[in-house]
Amino acid sequence: MPAASAGEPLLTTAPGGPDNRTVAYFYDDDVGAYAFNLVHPMKPHRIKMAHNLVTNYGLDKHMDVLKPDRCTPHEMTRFHTDEYIDCLARVTPETFDEITGHGQRFLIGEDCPAFDGLYEFCSISAGGSLSAARRLIDAKADIAVNWAGGLHHAKKREASGFCYINDIVLAILELLRYHSRVLYIDIDVHHGDGVEEAFYTTDRVMTASFHKFGDFFPGTGAEGDKGKGRGKGYAVNFPLKDGIDDETYRSVFRPVMQAIMDWYRPGAVILQCGADSLASDKLGSFNLSMRGHAACVAFMRTFNVPLMILGGGGYTIRNVARTWAFETGLACGKEMGRDLPFNEYLDYFGPEFKLDVPRNNMDNANSREYLEQTTASIIDGLRNLPFAPSAQLHPVGLDLPSHSASSSDDDSDLDVRLSSRIRQTAPRPPAPSAGAGAHLLEAEYDEDDEEPESTWRRKRRLGQSYITSESRRRRDELRERRERFAALAAAHEDEDCGGGGGGGGVGAMDVEGEEDEEGPHARRSAAAGGAGGGGRQKRTFFRASRLDVRQLLRAPDPGLAALGYAESDAGHGHGHGHGVAREWTPSAAAGL
Numbered sequence: 304m305p306a307a308s309a310g311e312p313l314l315t316t317a318p319g320g321p322d323n324r325t326v327a328y329f330y331d332d333d334v335g336a337y338a339f340n341l342v343h344p345m346k347p348h349r350i351k352m353a354h355n356l357v358t359n360y361g362l363d364k365h366m367d368v369l370k371p372d373r374c375t376p377h378e379m380t381r382f383h384t385d386e387y388i389d390c391l392a393r394v395t396p397e398t399f400d401e402i403t404g405h406g407q408r409f410l411i412g413e414d415c416p417a418f419d420g421l422y423e424f425c426s427i428s429a430g431g432s433l434s435a436a437r438r439l440i441d442a443k444a445d446i447a448v449n450w451a452g453g454l455h456h457a458k459k460r461e462a463s464g465f466c467y468i469n470d471i472v473l474a475i476l477e478l479l480r481y482h483s484r485v486l487y488i489d490i491d492v493h494h495g496d497g498v499e500e501a502f503y504t505t506d507r508v509m510t511a512s513f514h515k516f517g518d519f520f521p522g523t524g525a526e527g528d529k530g531k532g533r534g535k536g537y538a539v540n541f542p543l544k545d546g547i548d549d550e551t552y553r554s555v556f557r558p559v560m561q562a563i564m565d566w567y568r569p570g571a572v573i574l575q576c577g578a579d580s581l582a583s584d585k586l587g588s589f590n591l592s593m594r595g596h597a598a599c600v601a602f603m604r605t606f607n608v609p610l611m612i613l614g615g616g617g618y619t620i621r622n623v624a625r626t627w628a629f630e631t632g633l634a635c636g637k638e639m640g641r642d643l644p645f646n647e648y649l650d651y652f653g654p655e656f657k658l659d660v661p662r663n664n665m666d667n668a669n670s671r672e673y674l675e676q677t678t679a680s681i682i683d684g685l686r687n688l689p690f691a692p693s694a695q696l697h698p699v700g701l702d703l704p705s706h707s708a709s710s711s712d713d714d715s716d717l718d719v720r721l722s723s724r725i726r727q728t729a730p731r732p733p734a735p736s737a738g739a740g741a742h743l744l745e746a747e748y749d750e751d752d753e754e755p756e757s758t759w760r761r762k763r764r765l766g767q768s769y770i771t772s773e774s775r776r777r778r779d780e781l782r783e784r785r786e787r788f789a790a791l792a793a794a795h796e797d798e799d800c801g802g803g804g805g806g807g808g809v810g811a812m813d814v815e816g817e818e819d820e821e822g823p824h825a826r827r828s829a830a831a832g833g834a835g836g837g838g839r840q841k842r843t844f845f846r847a848s849r850l851d852v853r854q855l856l857r858a859p860d861p862g863l864a865a866l867g868y869a870e871s872d873a874g875h876g877h878g879h880g881h882g883v884a885r886e887w888t889p890s891a892a893a894g895l
């Protein structure tokens with residue numbers, strides 16, 4: 304496809320035009336009630352905010368708004384291991400240590416805390432994507448939307464990057480029962496590693512991810528990572544640098560996706576719309592406006608292939624809500640006014656109250672030469688693949704009874720079919736306890752002489768985390784300062800104890816929320832220690848410590864406060880009893 308001229312509008316789908324589509328929108332109101340923890344950047348509440356905009360714009364009148372069935376443990380084990388699902392179903396902040404081996408097993412810990420309702424949250428998120436897949440299969444919708452889905456980092460036996468259950472892999476496995484080929488596209492700022500890894504050795508799923516690459520979570524997704532065995536050539540990665548803007552993103556997204564659609568001819572497409580690729584995201588570093596982001600949705604919509612639209616990352620939640628609402632309108636082909644309608648969350652959208660996420664003035668580190676060369680190299684690679692590879696070795700389930708008849712029968716049928724395929728390609732039968740998706744993966748990895756380095760292994764080797772290296776640096780800096788101050792405070796402890804009101808005005812300071820967090824831990828810790836006067840000393844320490852944080856945030860480095868970084872780890876060394884990993888993250892207040 305020729306490159307678009309500069310004057311061409313970003314959104315090519317004529318709103319309300321002749322190409323109106325039937326849209327199914329999956330939403331469970333409970334999703335907004337879950338919270339990873341107060342300081343965690345992932346806020347499920349953003350989905351409720353987006354929904355609020357959707358309904359106040361009246362979009363619900365132009366699509367089928369459906370409450371999805373929740374995903375069952377049995378359905379989850381089509382991809383994930385029984386042991387891991389069992390862990391998710393049982394883990395709570397209280398049982399965390401026992402079940403996860405202090406966060407070491409299943410990687411539940413630093414980025415992926417155990418929070419109340421974790422399992423229910425997962426079942427809503429994955430249930431939405433599975434329901435969306437079934438709606439598309441039944442041809443009751445042309446486009447199915449689930450903003451609670453898109454959790455692309457979750458692995459077969461572990462949580463990763465804020466993702467516990469890989470709803471996308473589950474949805475793709477469902478679509479594969481009816482379609483020979485499924486295309487997965489990922490425009491989140493992070494590499495879609497969990498989905499790529501799951502289908503790395505098959506040509507029945509093509510994955511295409513556009514992401515920031517280089518000292519960035521999860522560390523995978525180099526251009527040379529193209530798949531293995533039968534899947535060689537069917538993983539497409541477009542690594543990008545900071546600051547990519549609407550025009551340059553479009554200049555790579557369109558030609559690559561056009562070539563894939565022309566050559567691969569998928570029966571269904573899943574588009575993961577992670578909103579952390581938007582300008583001014585708290586964890587991302589791209590520079591896409593709302594319209595630049597939505598242009599990807601508009602472009603994929605023009606192909607008129609069954610399309611699933613999912614959420615994903617996105618940490619400046621007012622912008623996530625705006626963008627996902629706008630993209631919902633785009634799916635319906637409805638124009639939406641620039642002025643936001645009255646809604647429950649109006650305060651979040653001030654001072655401008657517009658349906659817009661503007662780009663900022665950051666530099667674009669992606670040179671035109673680099674983008675053109677990479678685009679050409681990816682398209683060249685596609686031309687070496689067979690046209691629309693058929694699934695002759697592994698017949699698809701076009702003759703399967705409807706999934707709604709009896710899900711357990713269907714599952715065993717799927718197992719049989721996938722197993723029969725595996726018998727043709729792998730020397731050993733799959734382990735009896737694993738689910739259908741797991742059969743596919745293990746058997747195919749066995750087929751390769753060398754086992755690919757899994758993402759988590761690579762992640763551990765590189766010591767990388769979802770929290771960016773920059774925020775780590777800030778955290779370390781703050782921690783060091785706090786330790787210095789603690790030493791200072793200890794030296795002056797007697798004076799501090801005498802002056803109970805020494806922190807006059809402390810009650811109103813911005814880290815007051817820590818009182819609730821730290822008070823009980825301090826007391827518990829003191830009781831356990833049994834040291835006389837320990838409680839008093841600790842309380843003194845925390846009072847001093849809080850005062851210190853406030854000063855540190857204000858005086859020596861005003862930049863930190865301005866960036867929204869707040870102390871969230873004052874209980875370091877005391878507060879780990881409940882097992883929720885604490886991170887230095889953008890403060891909850893800044894999240895609004």
Ligand SMILES: [Zn+2]
Pocket residue numbers: 491492493577579615616617
């Ligand atoms: Zn992301």
